[in-house]
Amino acid sequence: MTAAMRALLWCAGAALAAAIVAYPLYANGYHLALGISVLYFTILATAWAMFSGPTRYISLATVAFFGLGAYTAAALGETMPWPVVLLAAAGVGALTAAITGLSTLRLSGIYFVIFSFGLAELIRQLVIWYEVNIHRSVGRYLFSAVTQDILYWQLLALAALVFLTGSLLGRSRYGLALRAIGADETAASHSGIDATRxxxxVFILSATFMAVTGAVMAPRWTYIDPAIAFNPTISFQVVIMALLGGAGSLFGPVLGVIPLVLLFEVLTATLPNHFSIVLGIIFILIVMVLPNGVIGLIGTARRHIPAGSAATIRKVDTPLLAAEGVSKSFSGLRAVNGVSFAVTPGEILGIIGPNGSGKTTLLNTLSGALAPSSGTIRLGDTVLNGLRPYQIARLGLARTFQLVRVMPDLTVAENVAAARLFRGAPASMRGSAESAGDLLDLVGLGAMHEAPAGDLTYIDQKRLELARALALEPRLVLLDEWLAGLNPSELETGIALIATLRDRGLTIIMVEHVMDAIRALCGHCIVMNAGSVIARGAPDEVLADPKVIAAYLGGDDA
Known part of the structure; x- marks a missing residue:
């Protein structure tokens, strides 16, 4: 792009911005009201998409925070300076979001949708109870000097702040973490991301903007009651607008707000008794025809990957992991029964046994995916019992999964970046640097940085899982049947790669059915059957043990 074209675009953008700011000076009352509607729905839809877009947690609680903000303004608007009122509304929204989010954000899918809708109704009923029993009035009057012009400019400033916040969030490591959570929350947690926090x-941040929007809008109505402030239609309108424009993009919701605000104006005037039906039809059409919104038709821009220090694989000189009497039961079924073992630095420990013997369950207890019913697990001097997956990952224990888990909507590079940015080692302890590109080259994905992870073949997704695990700078890696499904040539390459990692000083625990790999890589292995360890020692020794042969082939065949 030439300098002249850049100057022209800058001038056009400046002229458009000036026209938007000066809009109240030349718009009539009706068009100014439309502008206000566009602005406040833009703020609500963008704030909604800030959280729900990347995480895919569909929230119907927008009106709960919006209504709380409006009622805060109604209660304080005539006795306190307006900036203080807006700060109070922000505080009420943030506090409510914090209290409810601590419990509701552990839900997902349809359960979260139902709870968020119920939350809005619960808060509405609480406000009604308070108004009737304490305030002795169903509604409140708010007489304010805020004119339509001032209201417009307040909303415009708030919209600019929402877009600025969304831009900064999207470019930060927390924006990448949100998208990782939305793609695969389990994989994100095992990549060092504290998904709950x-x-x-971001839920609190989103709710704060919604509450402030409600406070800013309160003077427009003069009289506020629960039916106005907590109108559930607002929540559905916001979801529909965000989805139409594209909730995965910062400016996507605006593309849904503008046409739908105009359409809703027409529907309200022409079909007031059928508005909800038409709203439902529009929602169904958007989901069926434009699942990624209008912005999905245009195409998404290349995402910025936050900068972070490069990863490296470190050698350690102290004992790493010890399991002492570890058991795991499910409703009386003991999947792991009193398993004990220790792993020394630089060792590859093999865990073998027939299907259903408890190997993967054991790995799940080591990585924090499951809490052991009894026993103790130590990584170095740290007891892992009770720690969550992200905490264990940050301590230097990484893993792959038996059923491969990548974050499909993120690129190959972003999958690795998510782990690099949330690993726990301080920068001063990382030693020599190995970039994400080096890690992808190491596993054979060097030419696929920008490919969506969901488009990779099954084998390449396994390679990506390993690269993501290595990006945590682990002291120990759990490989759960990582070599399964490889053809002879790929198997040879995979064995060589694991041997290379061992030679670099990485400690590995591998669950595997490929006995050639166990013999080639493992200095020591344990054999599990029915949840218990039935043999341990060098691979050739345990594979010749009659108990092991019986476990694999059955007593009669042995």
Missing amino acids: VKLG
Whole structure:
């Protein structure tokens, strides 16, 4: 792009911005009201998409925070300075979001949708109870000097702040963490991401903007009652607008707000008794025809990957992991029964046994996916019992999964970046640097940085899982049947790669059915059957043990 074209675009953008700011000076009352509607729905839809877009947690609680903000303004608007009222509304929204988010954000899918809708109704009923029993009035009057012009400019400033916040969030590591959570929350947690804290923080941020919007809009109505402030239609309108424009993009919701505000104006005037039916039809059409919104038709821009220090694989000189009497039961079924073992630095420990013997369950207890019913797990001097997956990952224990888990909507590079940005080692302890590109080259994905992870073949997704695990700078990696499904050539390459990692000083625990790999890589292995360890020692020794042969082939065949 030439300098002249850039100057022309800058001038056009400046002229458009000036026209938007000066809009109240030349718009008549009706068009100014439309502008206000566009602005406040833009703020609500963008704030909604800030959280729900990347995480895919569909929230119907928008009106709960919007209504709380409006009622805060109604209660304080005539006795306190307006900036203080807006700050109070922000505080009420943030506090409510924090209290409810601590419990609701552990839900997902349809359960979260139902709870968020119920939350809005619960808050409405609480406000009604308070108004009737304490305030002795169903509604409140708010007489304010805020004119339509001032209201417009307040909303415009708030919209600019929402877009600025959304831009900064999207370019930060927390924006990447949100998208990782939305793609695969389990994989994100095992990549060092504290999913609960990240979700809660952005949920509070989103709710704060919604509450302030309600406070800013309160003077427009003069009289506020629960039917106005907590109108459930607002929540559905916001969802529909965000989805139409594209909730996965910062400016996507605006593309849904503008046409739908105009359409809703027409529907309200022409079909007031059928508005909800038409709203439902529009929602169904958007989901069926434009699942990624209008912005999905245009195409999404290349995402910025936050900068972070490069990863490296470190050698350690102290004992790493010890399991002492670890058991795991499910409703009386003991899947792991009193398993004990220790792993020394630089060792590859093999865990073998027939299907259903408890191997993967054991790995799940080591990585924090499951809490052991009894026993103790130590990584170095740290007891892992009771720690969550992200905490264990940050301590230096990474893993792959038996059923491969990548974050499909993120690129190959973003999958690795998510782990690099949330690993726990301080920068001063990382030693020599190995970039994400180096890790992808190491596993054979060097030419696929920008490919969506969901488009990779099954084998390449396994390679990506390993690269993501290595990006955590682990002291120990759990490989759960990582070599399964490889053809002979790929198997040879995979064995060589694991041997290379061992030679670099990485400690590995591998669950595997490929006995050639166990013999080639493992200095020591344990054999599990029915949840218990039935043999341990060098691979050739345990594979010749009659108990092991019986476990694999059955007593009669042995």
